[in-house]
Amino acid sequence: MEFFDNHKKLFGTALGLFLWLTFVVAILPAINNQKNNAPLPNATPLTSSQTAGKNIFIANGCVACHTQQVRNVDMDKMWGNRPGIAADYAGNKRTDFWRNTATLMGTERTGPDLTNVGVRQGSLAWNLLHLYQPRAVVEQSIMPAYPWLFKEVYSVNKDDVEVVVPDKYRKGIKGKIIASQEALDLVAYLQSLKQTALPDGKPAMEFLYKKEIKKDASGIASNLPDGGLLYTKNCSSCHQANGEGLKGAFPSLKGSPIVLGDDLDLFVNIIMLGYDARPEYAVMNAVGTDNELTPEEVTAIINHEKTSWGNEAKPISTEEVKKIMDFIKLTAKE
Template identity: 60%
Template sequence: MFNNHRQLFTTAFFLFVGLTVVVAVLPAIYNQENNRPLPGAKALSEAARQGKLVYIANGCVGCHTQQVRNIAMDRPWGDRPGIPADYATIRRTDAWRNTATLMGTERTGPDLTNIGNRQPARDWHLVHLYNPRTVVAASIMPAYPWLFTVKDSAAPGDIVVNVPAAFRYGETGTVVAGPEALQLVAYLQELKQLPLPGSTPASPFLYAAAEKKADAGGSVDGKALFTTNCQTCHQANGEGLPGAFPPLKGSSIVNGDDLQLYVDIIMHGYDARPEFGAMPPVGTNMNFTEKEVTALINYERSSWGNNGKPVTEEEVKKVLSFIQLKTGTK
């Protein structure tokens, strides 16, 4: 056979095809037949479907993943580790292009598996796309100003993006979101991790015990909590962004006596002010305890000239218990 090139290359060809079928094709067919979307899974809306194409075309897959691994460091990105059913709705873009890279190969930026729950506000996403440094000062993400248009004045129906002058690119006028920007945001808003059905247990996040042991006995840093979870919207100076995110500096809620409202906003978010974007349920997403909520409140009440009354863990614990009893949530 080694002296007959026809036999040699024919044998090699069929060996390659056979191995491809066994190693790649049959497992793919098995996965398709045995993994179905989770109950409640919905197909992407038309705007989100177009936004997925914008996401791919602009190279977002190069820096962002959509896979929550079963290790404790991935806990901020989802309520549970990812499973095959989470990706059962992903289909080929067309006959020539696959979308497997949506899962990502490198996590330079945050994972986006649950970004639709973690950050639901359209205003935040639009400002972030126009210039990421507007909301995250140290961000290395590239800006996407070509997804927006600058006009002398907004027309009826235009979605205005409130970008501070310091984060403009020298232009004057009104920044308006273009169709592709709105489609991309629609796609990001629909990226939500679904709960498992019934009493199906989720895989645990591994190595969490080691992380907790390292932090045992230490005090909670309210400033660090604010920087990690709140600063992207409310800003380091507590002044927020006009027309997008409310200020905490001088806030009647921060300095007021309605602790129940304050804690409820931290745990379950807020979406009752049309002039500002919706706030996500930060405390619930991050599983804040009374210790962490207390540290965060006391930091905000003592910063930027605020003079709110400090709270204790016991006070916050009582409020959390009442809110959980009232809403039936955790």
């Protein structure tokens, strides 16, 4: 009983036991995890601008609504090419000696997952407009606006990035709206979020609970995926669900000469390689290449656009699209 009566021995032993348990239960496993989980070979470190954007992302609480983890279930397939692995987060280092980095995997997906958003939405103009007023590009969005990341000016300098905002969201604003450096850094971070490919020969985990392929009335599986769903995933954020785009930012597909025309080469090239031939609109990124769309998926998207919103153009075949895509790939290699 003398041991329990000696407070120095009692508290000293309790402190020693606590420190020993902390070392065994927390520190040793953490060191072991660091040794066994390195970033993937093709992973790209963040630049200074992207790092600053990451800090802005954390400071504004974006992780409260956006996850950065692709689960191994089929419903998460739209957020990445494969389920997430430990190596995807191995490059997430401490902010400094005193502060640990924020955990950006998230716990609640109120908004879209951002694991691969740099591929899924690579347009600078779209991202800036979405930050300034989310409902300008996604009408049903519940994301808060971040107008304090932008400035109102009356003359735009050469190095300024102007944001074209619809009149509906310019109430009380007489000048032009430009992005602050904080907004540009935040978008740089978002555009850096691209799921790193696994090394050659390394198989990715499979997505579980896959949906059954829909069959037509004859019981034969459809050759093409759902063009409407593919449009929603890859195109509607800019061209809008109604196909009418946004004036001064993204062109309308409703009644578009390209959509209704017979120049399929141009149509497929725009999807696969992007488009920058109309100065009155924002630059379109290479949606098809960035998202690794297959000929079947590109065909489904084109046919959806040709037959939606009052458009009545002749559908095209997968063989026609595949021939053009093969030529694009061949040209890119030369």
